[in-house]
Amino acid sequence: MTQTELDDLRKEYEDVVAVNDFSLTLADGEFLVLLGPSGCGKSTTLRMTAGLEDSTSGDIVVDGERVNDRAPAERDFAMVFQEVALYPHMTVRKNISSPLRAAGVDSGTIEDRVERTARMLDIEGLLDRKPGELSGGQQQRVAIGRALVREPRAFLLDEPFSKLDQKLRTGLQKELKRLQDQTGVTTMFVTHDQEEAMVLADRIAIMNEGRLQQVDTPETVYRKPANRFVADFIGNPVMNFFDVTADDGTLCLEGVPHPDAPSAVPNGAASMAARPEDADLVPAVDASADRHLTVEVDLVEMRGSTTYLICDFDGREVTFTQSSDIGAEGDRLALDFDFDAVNFFDERGDLIERTSEQNVQSTR
Ligand SMILES: Nc1ncnc2c1ncn2[C@@H]1O[C@H](COP(=O)(O)OP(=O)(O)OP(=O)(O)O)[C@@H](O)[C@H]1O
Numbered sequence: 001m002t003q004t005e006l007d008d009l010r011k012e013y014e015d016v017v018a019v020n021d022f023s024l025t026l027a028d029g030e031f032l033v034l035l036g037p038s039g040c041g042k043s044t045t046l047r048m049t050a051g052l053e054d055s056t057s058g059d060i061v062v063d064g065e066r067v068n069d070r071a072p073a074e075r076d077f078a079m080v081f082q083e084v085a086l087y088p089h090m091t092v093r094k095n096i097s098s099p100l101r102a103a104g105v106d107s108g109t110i111e112d113r114v115e116r117t118a119r120m121l122d123i124e125g126l127l128d129r130k131p132g133e134l135s136g137g138q139q140q141r142v143a144i145g146r147a148l149v150r151e152p153r154a155f156l157l158d159e160p161f162s163k164l165d166q167k168l169r170t171g172l173q174k175e176l177k178r179l180q181d182q183t184g185v186t187t188m189f190v191t192h193d194q195e196e197a198m199v200l201a202d203r204i205a206i207m208n209e210g211r212l213q214q215v216d217t218p219e220t221v222y223r224k225p226a227n228r229f230v231a232d233f234i235g236n237p238v239m240n241f242f243d244v245t246a247d248d249g250t251l252c253l254e255g256v257p258h259p260d261a262p263s264a265v266p267n268g269a270a271s272m273a274a275r276p277e278d279a280d281l282v283p284a285v286d287a288s289a290d291r292h293l294t295v296e297v298d299l300v301e302m303r304g305s306t307t308y309l310i311c312d313f314d315g316r317e318v319t320f321t322q323s324s325d326i327g328a329e330g331d332r333l334a335l336d337f338d339f340d341a342v343n344f345f346d347e348r349g350d351l352i353e354r355t356s357e358q359n360v361q362s363t364r
């Protein structure tokens with residue numbers, strides 16, 4: 001059992017607050033992904049957890065014990081970074097076994113563990129090669145093997161796949177996910193790539209400017225983003241935002257009343273956010289123009305199995321999923337929103353939780 005608690009963790013450099021009052025508990029066996037834009041404090045958080053960086057204040061508690069003053073080796077977390085640092089003169093076998101040899105583990109156990117780790121990572125055939133004779137993806141697998149072989153309390157990874165091409169990345173993501181399922185080692189993985197986060201995570205912790213914005217399952221951060229920052233950061237194509245007012249309980253979107261919308265517009269709603277799939281685009285002639293927002297199709301973009309319509313709404317770009325075959329460049333279409341799926345945010349940009357009563361009313 002390893003439970004890691006970060007409690008009010010803070011890191012100040014001379015003139016920057018890199019991490020600001022960050023609190024989070026990693027459950028035993030959890031795969032947590034730390035996600036956010038460049039410079040938001042992900043690596044600093046990971047490095048403080050590992051013990052490679054002192055915190056300005058706050059506690060790091062592992063299984064009930066405060067470990068702030070413990071050296072990285074004593075914390076027993078294994079780390080993998082973007083830059084693979086293997087010993088070039090040693091074989092893969094020697095590289096993987098190096099932490100065990102340093103710990104004085106007997107040679108029979110070492111052999112067993114190296115073989116098992118190599119099998120999990122599918123690098124058994126490479127054990128007698130040197131790093132210079134391996135591809136980038138193979139080197140990264142060896143680095144992961146070297147971290148895993150110790151059977152550490154937790155696994156900390158900082159953008160380990162970001163230098164690899166897309167195909168290799170996808171392959172290694174799957175392998176890492178499978179490996180983590182098998183071993184059950186608590187894992188903290190840093191990335192700025194939301195798709196990588198979605199694929200890997202049990203929970204995603206989203207940071208911005210040093211602060212934690214939301215910690216939740218991939219589905220919840222996608223469906224119920226805690227604030228506009230998360231809404232905007234997660235999802236590709238991005239969310240579409242519309243100004244909201246409530247006129248006598250009737251929803252007005254960009255000044256256009258929508259009597260079919262939820263009768264109880266959440267109090268204080270200032271904007272509505274719709275994912276590309278949260279509206280049907282229908283020919284404008286079929287919709288009453290005074291009850292629907294209309295857009296003009298600028299571009300039809302096919303991305304594999306999904307086609308997006310990139311549209312102009314009042315000089316702004318909005319993107320929706322094409323339903324059936326409706327929509328060619330230059331067409332004028334009306335937006336028919338799924339009001340159960342959209343989200344409302346208040347003036348500060350925080351999500352307004354809708355009660356089930358409001359949801360019931362919205363389906364009437
Ligand atoms: N040694 C340092 N001295 C001063 N400022 C630093 C130092 N290390 C990091 N910072 C600053 O702290 C902030 C957070 O940096 P951090 O490396 O944690 O970001 P990150 O989220 O990992 O970004 P990236 O995705 O680019 O790796 C940044 O503003 C960075 O400039």
Ligand SMILES: [Mg+2]
Pocket residue numbers: 042043044
């Ligand atoms: Mg970083």
